[in-house]
Amino acid sequence: MTHAALLELDIRAKQYGDRTILDNLRLTLAPGQITALLGPSGCGKSTLLRIAAGLDRDFAGAVKLDGVPQQGPSPLAGVIFQEPRLLPWLRVAENITFPERASGAALSRARALLDEVGLHADDGARWPKHLSGGMAQRVAIARGLFAQPRLLLLDEPFSAVDAMTRMRLQQLLLTIVEAHRMAALMVTHDIDEALYLADRIVLLEPTNGAARRPASHVFEVGAAHPRRRDDIAGHPLRTVLLERLEASVAA
Ligand SMILES: Nc1ncnc2c1ncn2[C@@H]1O[C@H](COP(=O)(O)OP(=O)(O)O)[C@@H](O)[C@H]1O
Numbered sequence: 464m465t466h467a468a469l470l471e472l473d474i475r476a477k478q479y480g481d482r483t484i485l486d487n488l489r490l491t492l493a494p495g496q497i498t499a500l501l502g503p504s505g506c507g508k509s510t511l512l513r514i515a516a517g518l519d520r521d522f523a524g525a526v527k528l529d530g531v532p533q534q535g536p537s538p539l540a541g542v543i544f545q546e547p548r549l550l551p552w553l554r555v556a557e558n559i560t561f562p563e564r565a566s567g568a569a570l571s572r573a574r575a576l577l578d579e580v581g582l583h584a585d586d587g588a589r590w591p592k593h594l595s596g597g598m599a600q601r602v603a604i605a606r607g608l609f610a611q612p613r614l615l616l617l618d619e620p621f622s623a624v625d626a627m628t629r630m631r632l633q634q635l636l637l638t639i640v641e642a643h644r645m646a647a648l649m650v651t652h653d654i655d656e657a658l659y660l661a662d663r664i665v666l667l668e669p670t671n672g673a674a675r676r677p678a679s680h681v682f683e684v685g686a687a688h689p690r691r692r693d694d695i696a697g698h699p700l701r702t703v704l705l706e707r708l709e710a711s712v713a714a
């Protein structure tokens with residue numbers, strides 16, 4: 464049976480030494496929905512994402528994927544970081560299928576994924592060092608999709624590419640999430656990116672080392688896709704988010 468919530472995150476506390484980074488934080492993600500996690504640098508966004516991805520188990524609380532408590536990384540969740548993190552000694556197709564070898568069905572799937580992320584099937588034979596930043600990030604997205612995850616976790620995935628590439632990659636994310644009815648949780652520090660992509664925005668505020676109250680704020684974006692980039696500048700939430708972000712940086 465499939466569970467209505469794909470990801471259920473319940474972080475009672477996450478500490479580094481004496482510092483409380485996250486506490487009393489609950490988040491559920493439904494299929495077909497993009498949630499943006501917004502907050503100033505150092506507030507714990509990447510920490511939260513790593514916990515959701517099963518890459519950090521040193522916290523009090525629970526992560527459930529499709530209703531099942533997780534003890535580590537799962538093929539149900541694909542993870543995409545700011546840098547593509549491709550293995551330089553493997554060709555593109557092998558990076559996508561890794562740790563499987565790129566042959567037979569795995570290679571066909573890698574080629575289909577290359578096509579889906581807007582590259583050419585033949586790019587599978589290239590070496591990572593010959594790719595532009597945008598192409599490398601497309602490969603990273605293809606790799607994230609290889610295991611047919613139902614959830615995508617993205618940590619500032621488009622922060623390192625130029626503005627034009629960034630817009631194209633944002634479009635790609637929208638297409639992928641819709642085509643596969645995935646749930647996505649995307650960390651960003653860019654309000655406009657959050658307003659363009661997300662159905663829901665979670666604003667995290669820094670704890671300054673002590674327990675935070677309230678933990679976070681959730682905003683429903685409430686605009687249908689496709690959205691017009693022009694409309695974002697006038698979105699009523701934009702001012703609210705800007706003010707809150709500025710206040711939390713100043714605090
Ligand atoms: N491995 C670690 N050990 C100790 N402190 C850490 C570690 N990783 C992150 N931190 C601290 O935890 C806080 C949150 O970090 P992070 O989740 O990376 O923030 P963000 O992604 O929002 O910029 C920061 O103050 C950071 O310095």
Ligand SMILES: [Mg+2]
Nearest residue numbers: 508509510618
């Ligand atoms: Mg971060």
